[in-house]
Amino acid sequence: MALDPALVRDSYFSMVPMTTTLGLRFDHLDLERCVMSLPDNPNYRNHVAGPHAGAMWTLAESASGALVFANFGDLMAEVTPFPVESTIRFLKVAFGPVTAVATLGEGAATAAETMRGGTRPEFDVEIELSTGEGDERLVTGAMTVTWTLKLNRRPE
Numbered sequence: 001m002a003l004d005p006a007l008v009r010d011s012y013f014s015m016v017p018m019t020t021t022l023g024l025r026f027d028h029l030d031l032e033r034c035v036m037s038l039p040d041n042p043n044y045r046n047h048v049a050g051p052h053a054g055a056m057w058t059l060a061e062s063a064s065g066a067l068v069f070a071n072f073g074d075l076m077a078e079v080t081p082f083p084v085e086s087t088i089r090f091l092k093v094a095f096g097p098v099t100a101v102a103t104l105g106e107g108a109a110t111a112a113e114t115m116r117g118g119t120r121p122e123f124d125v126e127i128e129l130s131t132g133e134g135d136e137r138l139v140t141g142a143m144t145v146t147w148t149l150k151l152n153r154r155p156e
Helices: 005-015 053-075 108-116
Strands: 025-029 033-038 079-090 098-104 122-131 138-151
Touching: 005 025, 005 053, 025 053, 033 053, 053 079, 053 098, 053 108, 053 122, 053 138, 108 122, 108 138
Parallel strands: none
Antiparallel strands: 025 033, 033 098, 079 138, 098 122, 122 138
């Protein structure tokens, strides 16, 4: 049983304080997709006046994390989700606000079952980064974050 996405939205920024540092915001969250935005802030720009790569990475990872918490938050007494690996591709120079759209990839549907079978699951979350809207929308990057559900240690 997943968590109510509204609960994740309401608690995420206090659980992950770095997200408030960058001013990230939720545009949409359900169990299939998370959309988060990074506002255009001159303090987080790079040498060509676009958003810094680190800020865009944090946006993408945060969107993937919110999606993971929504889907597996009900298991937090048993496991802690951790990112294992990430790969990001910068496809075009981004300018202005950036939007990240995260979707669950292969393996997420069976992750809890795999964990209960004694194996630590790994599954991907795919994220698309873009700027603009409608006809002006430009895909500027793509990221994959591989997540795991690590069993919590029990006190002996």
